[in-house]
Amino acid sequence: MSTVDIFGWIAGALVLATFYLRTMIPLRGVAIASNIAFVAYGLMANTLPIVVLHLALLPMNLLRLQEMRSLISRVKHASRGTLCLDMLVPYMQLRQVPAGTTLFSKGDHAEDVYLVLEGSVRIVGKNALVKTGQLVGEMGIFAPGQKRTDTAVCESDVCLASITNDRIWELVYRTPEFGAYLLRLIMLRYHEEQEDCPGRVPQ
Secondary structure, eight states: OOHHHHHHHHHHHHHHHHHHOOSHHHHHHHHHHHHHHHHHHHHHHTOHHHHHHHHHHHHHHHHHHHHHHHHHHHHHHHHTTSSOOGGGGGGOEEEEEOTTOEEEOTTSBOOEEEEEEESOEEETTTTEEEOTTOEESHHHHHSGGGBOSSOEEESSOEEEEEEEHHHHHHHHHHOHHHHHHHHHHHHHHHHHHHHTOTTOOOO
């Protein structure tokens, strides 16, 4: 087997590995290695289309890898170790919301859960403040009819990482510890309501 063939097989194996991996950072790392291997293979085999394709894909994968690492760093900083939320990152979208914006209203259909990365969100009916590193909106996922149980307004300019209802259920199914965390969080908030202790939202 020639050196060209070896590089071709290695590149192909790396592409196959990307379909096996489920977490984003290892997947991007393998994809980058695959791009490099295909560029080397294309140069040795004198196949210009392969070289051009993977030279175009390489910076895209590098950019996505950097974005993912940055988001993971922000989530870790926000969560402060209460729960490893890395599992949420591949499903999250960043949102910047100005102060005074109503994030959702009581009775709305619960379509997203939010992790507060910067700023704070006030739960109007309870006069409770959701601060950096806390989830908001998870109660509606489990409420009858998946309706919001209260209104949330941005107390300040807020940076949020949002995740859809469907993705939450997927993660609950695939990751039992995340489901247990959500259950604990909801029970704590339920007991807080029963005890009528406004102003504090448990982690």
